[in-house]
Amino acid sequence: MSFPLAPGATIGILGGGQLGRMLAMAAARIGFDVVILTPETNSPAARVAAGAIVAAYDDVTALDALADRCQVITCEFENVPARALAHLEQRGAMVAPDSKAFALAQDRLAEKTFLNEAGLPTVGFAQIDSEDELHAALARFGAPLLLKTRRGGYDGKGQVWVRSADDASPAFETIGRRPAIAETPADFVRECAVIAARARDGQTAFYPLTRSEHEAGILRRTLAPAEAAPATLAAAGEAARRLLEALGYVGVLGLELFERANGSLLVNEFAPRVHNTGHWTLDGCVVDQFEQHIRAVAGWPLGPTDAIARVEMLNLIGEDVGRWSEWVSDRSARLWLYGKAEARAGRKMGHVNLVSPLAS
Ligand code: AMP
Numbered sequence: 001m002s003f004p005l006a007p008g009a010t011i012g013i014l015g016g017g018q019l020g021r022m023l024a025m026a027a028a029r030i031g032f033d034v035v036i037l038t039p040e041t042n043s044p045a046a047r048v049a050a051g052a053i054v055a056a057y058d059d060v061t062a063l064d065a066l067a068d069r070c071q072v073i074t075c076e077f078e079n080v081p082a083r084a085l086a087h088l089e090q091r092g093a094m095v096a097p098d099s100k101a102f103a104l105a106q107d108r109l110a111e112k113t114f115l116n117e118a119g120l121p122t123v124g125f126a127q128i129d130s131e132d133e134l135h136a137a138l139a140r141f142g143a144p145l146l147l148k149t150r151r152g153g154y155d156g157k158g159q160v161w162v163r164s165a166d167d168a169s170p171a172f173e174t175i176g177r178r179p180a181i182a183e184t185p186a187d188f189v190r191e192c193a194v195i196a197a198r199a200r201d202g203q204t205a206f207y208p209l210t211r212s213e214h215e216a217g218i219l220r221r222t223l224a225p226a227e228a229a230p231a232t233l234a235a236a237g238e239a240a241r242r243l244l245e246a247l248g249y250v251g252v253l254g255l256e257l258f259e260r261a262n263g264s265l266l267v268n269e270f271a272p273r274v275h276n277t278g279h280w281t282l283d284g285c286v287v288d289q290f291e292q293h294i295r296a297v298a299g300w301p302l303g304p305t306d307a308i309a310r311v312e313m314l315n316l317i318g319e320d321v322g323r324w325s326e327w328v329s330d331r332s333a334r335l336w337l338y339g340k341a342e343a344r345a346g347r348k349m350g351h352v353n354l355v356s357p358l359a360s
Pocket residue numbers: 123146153154155156157183184185186187191214217256268269
């Protein structure tokens with residue numbers, strides 16, 4: 001395969017959610033076709049794509065069919081089995097980001113270990129495979145600790161606070177006695193994120209730091225660009241640059257950060273894909289995170305990442321989406337809906353970008 005891919009090439013995406021939908025829309029705008037592979041029928045992404053294969057992520061026949069149709073394959077879903085990506089790589093498909101990035105991001109213990117080795121600070125943590133190990137971690141770090149399953153957790157799911165030794169047994173029960181890590185509390189004053197990109201030739205680009213507000217573990221609001229001390233902004237960029245280099249990454253990733261009272265940063269986690277904290281770029285930057293990811297995996301040069309507007313991004317979760325008609329009457333609001341039929345509680349149905357001029 002030779003890069004850069006010319007317009008007219010086909011890009012495969014594993015995953016059929018809203019991230020795949022917005023990737024497919026961005027790809028179409030610059031002349032690429034997208035084929036989605038997802039187990040879901042009538043998925044948000046497949047409805048705007050040139051083609052779709054409905055199959056399990058580890059269906060080897062389906063993966064091979066995708067590889068036959070596509071010049072490069074990427075993911076919009078973080079929990080695609082890393083072995084499915086490894087299968088594609090072994091048969092010679094171009095996969096970006098690669099299976100290693102997914103294997104790391106899917107296991108909180110491997111991820112935090114890797115981050116620390118790459119020089120990115122995190123909270124203290126310990127591997128927990130038994131109640132005894134949880135008691136040992138409490139003795140080592142003190143209470144409270146946040147117990148998280150190593151795999152499969154997202155949006156605050158699979159997590160429980162352990163506030164004392166008496167909590168250890170019920171907490172381990174709550175997470176299903178699964179392999180876990182225990183984390184020390186992050187003493188953060190606010191949560192931030194950076195969207196970072198790396199091209200095939202090693203060029204890197206970083207969007208401005210953003211501020212994230214969560215409710216019940218789900219991102220509710222992003223403010224972009226975030227106000228921060230110059231040293232904090234520099235540290236965020238440096239953390240993202242180190243991570244991209246350590247992974248040998250190609251594509252866009254989201255890096256979630258905790259900012260402490262003294263302005264220093266801890267890394268919470270990274271997502272090897274476009275990220276909810278980057279949705280503001282759709283209306284706040286010339287080249288948004290979705291086009292940026294498509295550019296990177298297609299071997300194109302990265303686009304500019306400067307903010308051209310201030311954006312308040314609000315996630316429309318569950319029944320929030322019912323207010324769409326109010327948002328379309330608001331002249332500062334740009335509405336993005338994901339085409340999901342059922343507005344279940346906690347489900348991300350869309351988002352709205354409230355756009356205002358950058359302060360001069
Ligand atoms: P996660 O699923 O790891 O991204 O965690 C979801 C949310 O839980 C984060 O955005 C934080 O608000 C909170 N959180 C996660 N880890 C910690 C920690 N070690 N200390 C305090 N809060 C945390």
